[in-house]
Amino acid sequence: MGEKCATIFSFMLATLLFIAILAKFVQNKKKNFGKGASKFPPGRRSWPLIGDSFSWYSAVASSHPPRFVEDQVKRPSTISTTIKSFFFKMFAERQVAINLMVNQLFGVSSESEINKMAQLFSDFVDGCLSVPIKMPGFTYYTAMQARETIISKINKTIVEIRRREAATEVGNGVLGRLLEEESLPDDAIADFMINLLFAGNETTAKTILFAVYFLTQCPKALMQLTEEQDSLRSSSDDHMLTWQDYKAMPFTQCVIDETLRVGGIAIWLMREAKEDVEYQDYVIPKGCFVVPFLSAVHLDENLYKGALSFNPWRWMDPENQEKRNWRSSPFYAPFGGGARFCPGAELARLQIALFLHYFVTRYRWTQIKEDQMSFFPSARLVNGFQIRINKRLDELKMQ
Numbered sequence: 001m002g003e004k005c006a007t008i009f010s011f012m013l014a015t016l017l018f019i020a021i022l023a024k025f026v027q028n029k030k031k032n033f034g035k036g037a038s039k040f041p042p043g044r045r046s047w048p049l050i051g052d053s054f055s056w057y058s059a060v061a062s063s064h065p066p067r068f069v070e071d072q073v074k075r076p077s078t079i080s081t082t083i084k085s086f087f088f089k090m091f092a093e094r095q096v097a098i099n100l101m102v103n104q105l106f107g108v109s110s111e112s113e114i115n116k117m118a119q120l121f122s123d124f125v126d127g128c129l130s131v132p133i134k135m136p137g138f139t140y141y142t143a144m145q146a147r148e149t150i151i152s153k154i155n156k157t158i159v160e161i162r163r164r165e166a167a168t169e170v171g172n173g174v175l176g177r178l179l180e181e182e183s184l185p186d187d188a189i190a191d192f193m194i195n196l197l198f199a200g201n202e203t204t205a206k207t208i209l210f211a212v213y214f215l216t217q218c219p220k221a222l223m224q225l226t227e228e229q230d231s232l233r234s235s236s237d238d239h240m241l242t243w244q245d246y247k248a249m250p251f252t253q254c255v256i257d258e259t260l261r262v263g264g265i266a267i268w269l270m271r272e273a274k275e276d277v278e279y280q281d282y283v284i285p286k287g288c289f290v291v292p293f294l295s296a297v298h299l300d301e302n303l304y305k306g307a308l309s310f311n312p313w314r315w316m317d318p319e320n321q322e323k324r325n326w327r328s329s330p331f332y333a334p335f336g337g338g339a340r341f342c343p344g345a346e347l348a349r350l351q352i353a354l355f356l357h358y359f360v361t362r363y364r365w366t367q368i369k370e371d372q373m374s375f376f377p378s379a380r381l382v383n384g385f386q387i388r389i390n391k392r393l394d395e396l397k398m399q
């Protein structure tokens with residue numbers, strides 16, 4: 001019953017929000033039109049109230065989200081504006097990633113503490129993309145409760161670290177390091193920690209999943225990557241990778257780039273025009289949502305030949321070297337760009353490379369169920385990517 005009420009409330013609130021956004025949109029449109037030579041960017045304006053939510057949903061739930069942009073944009077254009085409002089809940093298939101993040105950020109190593117924190121964080125993430133109703137029974141309410149508990153735990157840890165005067169000791173994770181910066185107030189530190197947990201949580205884990213998925217579909221790439229990683233392995237006695245090893249993985253880097261191009265988990269970004277923005281002959285009116293649709297660029301056949309296929313060798317082509325610069329290329333931006341560029345990009349790439357190294361040099365696997373990508377409610381493989389993993393024969397012999 002409670003759940004039913006929550007659904008009705010959610011629906012009503014969503015409808016009200018749609019209307020409010022629409023009203024704002026119409027108001028802005030009126031205000032900005034007929035102001036001279038400037039015009040609205042090309043493309044459909046979408047339906048009243050529902051916007052393009054249905055076509056958006058059907059595109060992102062498929063394995064080819066750029067279809068949304070392809071359907072919208074009648075002639076080539078890099079900008080598409082639309083009204084959108086959608087509420088969705090994320091799936092909870094991220095335990096391992098959360099555990100790792102909790103361990104690294106807070107320096108917590110007790111398993112029960114990590115699990116408790118991970119559960120709280122999972123509740124928090126679920127509520128971040130839900131209808132904001134702060135009443136018991138609603139996901140948002142649970143999330144806000146979880147957030148409070150996380151903050152109070154962070155504050156307790158801060159007090160404890162200070163009491164032990166252990167902030168300089170290695171092992172306190174990012175939290176300990178932040179405390180060394182005495183100028184930061186405690187609530188800013190707590191906020192920063194929560195943001196980091198949120199941003200770094202699923203991203204790397206999902207990209208690793210997609211990398212293994214693509215490699216499974218492309219045995220030739222898997223073989224070349226394994227050869228590269230095997231050669232690095234045999235060159236060091238203790239099997240520990242060094243920074244030099246990391247820098248000597250050209251093909252692995254191509255695999256990472258291609259994974260981020262075909263299966264980049266940030267398929268689009270969200271911005272709001274804070275003022276009228278002029279772009280070429282057009283004006284994007286203040287208040288409009290602007291959606292830079294990254295995957296529409298990454299999967300554009302005009303930019304990438306055979307854009308839909310996983311082809312890591314394309315990044316060896318001298319013609320693609322300029323395009324490849326993920327820090328500044330307008331054609332390849334898996335980590336965003338500009339002021340909000342992902343600060344975890346280098347770390348994520350390193351983690352992916354390390355994972356691939358240890359995975360392919362130690363294990364073999366077989367996919368046991370067909371799968372496909374979907375990007376709703378978040379990037380995932382619809383059947384959970386079921387594989388059977390075995391230790392490599394040479395690994396077994398060494399034991």
Ligand code: HEM
Binds near residue numbers: 196200266336341
């Ligand atoms: C493959 C993994 C990752 C991908 C594809 C990715 C992608 C992105 C993208 C596209 C943005 C820009 C969002 C926007 O412009 O609205 C972003 C922002 C951000 N990312 Fe990542 N990210 C990854 C891993 C990480 C990791 C591991 C961390 C932290 C440990 C992290 C922390 C952040 C933060 C804090 C922001 C917000 C920056 C700001 O708003 O100023 N990311 N990420």
